[in-house]
Amino acid sequence: EPEVTQTPSHQVTQMGQEVILRCVPISNHLYFYWYRQILGQKVEFLVSFYNNEISEKSEIFDDQFSVERPDGSNFTLKIRSTKLEDSAMYFCASSDPSDRPNTEAFFGQGTRLTVV
């Protein structure tokens, strides 16, 4: 069964450092997303990406964040200068637009980012 894969599963980084979270969406999907879940809180939308550009972003997704699809398979989230409050679980998701109206996003297993 196809799945979204994320690497690494856990990353520890020092405050102020740049970090890149990687995701491999399901191969025939065209919409890609990043969500964030601070420990013990709800899952929050960060950004959606379609046709090589950001289609929507939340207020959380400020200038410190960027996304990229560097090749045909990877989808990355970069945090330029990490802060303590960036510590969270980050979920990547993908969906197939031809699946409408039965839209469904498939989530990866998450990357737990710890900023120290």
Added chain:
Amino acid sequence: AQKVTQAQTEISVVEKEDVTLDCVYETRDTTYYLFWYKQPPSGELVFLIRRNSFDEQNEISGRYSWNFQKSTSSFNFTITASQVVDSAVYFCALSDLNTGNQFYFGTGTSLTVIP
């Protein structure tokens, strides 16, 4: 604006009891989708069910059942004969066409099944 409310923060039940997790949603769109996800202690999000706004038929899948009522904007989830492995955080989520495939998650209900 879209919003999902899960009023129950934590629930504890004894194994084999039935338990219902509540979900109330808000959206102005007439076409929308509702989901339930399970998040076990390992942290991943496990898809359980998707319903679209035009299908109010209740669904049963093994010990799981879902009650969708548009009149009360609710999409409740019942686990029958709960098991210890059901212990997890359960999230209800909403997606509608106005926001593309963006999901709005509730705050989750932490379910503990006591052996």
